[in-house]
Amino acid sequence: MPVDDPASPACQAREADDGYMGFATREEIVRFLKELDAAPAAAKMDMLRMMLPKIRDDVLHTELKARLAAIQRNESKT
Numbered sequence: 001m002p003v004d005d006p007a008s009p010a011c012q013a014r015e016a017d018d019g020y021m022g023f024a025t026r027e028e029i030v031r032f033l034k035e036l037d038a039a040p041a042a043a044k045m046d047m048l049r050m051m052l053p054k055i056r057d058d059v060l061h062t063e064l065k066a067r068l069a070a071i072q073r074n075e076s077k078t
Contacts, residue, residue: 024054045071 019025024032032051039047048068055061 018056022054023056024051029060045075
């Protein structure tokens with residue numbers, strides 16, 4: 001066995017497609033962002049809470065988490 005070969009299939013998980021690993025695919029994220037922009041304010045918080053665990057990209061996850069926090073701050077003011 002060459003040194004570069006992984007010891008098990010789990011070692012190749014980082015190379016797997018996001019959808020296969022349970023994360024949102026690029027197409028799902030694009031669709032989600034369009035739906036989020038068009039959604040009423042009351043629905044956005046739930047939509048973000050459902051999607052955040054499926055976001056693998058750290059930058060996008062941070063951005064969406066900040067949007068959720070802003071919505072929560074606005075909700076608490078009312």
